[in-house]
Amino acid sequence: MPDYRAAAEAQREELQARRRDFHQHPELSFQEIRTAGIVAEELQALGMEVQTGVGKTGVVAILEGAQDGPTVLVRADMDALPIQEETAAEYASLHDGVMHACGHDGHTTIALGVAKLLSEHRDRLRGRVKFVFQPAEELGAGAQAMCEDGVLEDPRPDVTLGLHLWNTMPVGTIGIATGPTFAAVSIFEITVTGRGGHGALPHETRDPIVAAAQLVGALQSICSRDVPAADQAVLSVTSFNAGTAYNIIPPAAKLTGTMRNFSPKIRDLITRRFYEICAGIGSAMACKVDAKMTHLTDPVVNDAATTERVRTAIQRAAPSVILDEDERTMGGEDVGLFMTDIPGTYFLVGSANEERGLNFGHHHPRFDFDEECLPIGVTTLAAAVGEFLLPD
Template identity: 50%
Template sequence: MTLADSTQSQLSQRLSSPGSSSQIRPEVAALQGDLVNWRRHLHQHPELGFREELTSAFVARKLTEWGLEVQTGVAKTGVVALVRGERPGRTLAIRADMDALPIQEENEVPYRSQHDGVMHACGHDGHTAIALGTAYYLSQNRHLFNGQVKFLFQPAEEGPGGAQPMIEAGVLRNPEVDAIIGLHLWNNLPLGTVGVRTGPFMAAVEVFECTLSGKGGHGAMPHQTIDSIVLGAQIVNALQTIVARNVDPLEAAVVTVGEFHAGTAHNVIAGSAYLSGTVRYFKPELAELISHRFREVVEGVCASQGARAKLDYRRIYPPVVNHPEIADLIRRNATAVVDTPAGIVPECQTMGGEDMAFFLQEVPGCYFFLGSANEARQLSYPHHHPRFDFDETALAMGVEIFTRCVSDFLS
């Protein structure tokens, strides 16, 4: 087993040593070298959403070598694979996303991206490697479970979203999926921790674009104009009242205006302005309230000034909501792996979004965070940063959690 650099050669020994803080079985720890190699290969060859041709070919080749039933070209570049246990039973799905981001990598490492302007800056290369390691382990240990495990290697999580096209392609049928699990390597948590909770876990993602049409004119003669900058400023302020005065203060929601463009000169009152931004919330019931009030605010402010607005408000992803029983499945098996109650972060949430939400709307499931930051090794840059990287020790931990969940759910 050849490792990508000498610092990784001690990982499998560390993972399986008696003094290790995590309970990784020796046969899983022995996969660490391969997990690192797979992850680094993928990291060197990142691809954007629905363009993951090299990635999906690599994944399909490995799965086929291990004797899984493999389907390629699902939702363009997705891969679906099935591994069967010794006896009939239920079906558990494991989902992993494969796409990268349009970011120029700044890490000076041997495995840095070879594709200019594209980088695995969110850990999807690790997610894919963990799912591959889980598939290999299960293919060699079919006696440990009944039924089958279906692996969903999904394209385009970062956008425009590959989960819904995969669902429409029938990946949750033939055989019918009874439950689904997935993880996200998470640099907001230290290595050796797991963030999992029942109920809302990640936020809905909605975006808006708004063009305001007023009336331009001379900066010294405002009475002859309808000032789109004043109009936009009023709208920005008024939008904040949606959360402050319409949403229950015990609920969480965010309205962010990320762009405000208007004007061309210091002495010209702008006749038009452009706003764009995002809306986030956890509770599905807030969807109608926020979008309705958003439109009322924009139209009301414009009406008060005699202006017009063209508003494009789009729902991208629903909230990620974890099923109680499947969250318990993750929690009890992760507890065995991290080997300490402090390693489980029970109320972990983020206003970030994920299209895993679409799978969770269809079948019971759970999405969780696997801590991957290691400040001592300078592996703690945030997600989507050009120097993002993670402690690869988390790879075997992910395989260990997944395989324990399979044995538990399909025993």
């Protein structure tokens, strides 16, 4: 077994410099041109066969081992978010309104580190690693785009592995649960149309604000009254827009929101109740309710056998890390698409450091992580891949 930790440690300065460079030059979903260019160049320099423009801006590279064996897909995402960075970091974003606020700069850096580390063991590698650098995770669209471009074929992966930095977990902890780890994501839009009029004469109107307010309340009863308590689900109304003046009842109100769950059964139940409640409140309040629920991504489900092997590999390679086998989130991740019919493990690498103020949540303008997680990420992800391709 290679000394993954020593090899990752040897990359420490390079990892930090690369991450800071990506952080200073964030790119929005499907616009990861510079990032993809650097990734492609690095992988080519390692002697890999590289394919660019997969799923618009994605990069795929194969590290072919000296001997035959399975194909392991390693996935990293590259995109940033439309957020104005508010950290005082010397490596803060140079682009107004765009920021790596989810840690994907770290993911790309770590996967490149893993590519470098494993390419040093190519002569002993039994099988191949398919490195997938994905665009547009934040839109929940990049994995789909890459799948449409055939990323899961020729060769088809036998195992999918990947990680997400996790700023609610201290650096040095790895979250690795069996079963569902990231939730299925749906979004919804509701337009309530009534009849506007004077604020002093509501009886001459059909007030869409009162109807929409009742919808907000009633929709909350789905998760508390319809979903069995042992199942996890969330429904949040995240915008409520109506009206223009203090004395006008507007003609319409608009709500949007998101729904999360871990199973198709619960997703279908919530969706059915969502439409029933919308229709029911519409008729009770004599307003027209147009509702639309759209399912974006499936849950990320960690395969039990694969995950057990990855846990063991991580423990052997990095005995000092703490494994948390319960960490799961209602957040979404489109890596699940690479794991639908392919067993896989997607784990969380703790990246927070409370003492240094590096514990703002993902998508926060002050999000930043403890770079100690970079060598840990390389060690653990490389060891996970090695478990399937590098015999002792």
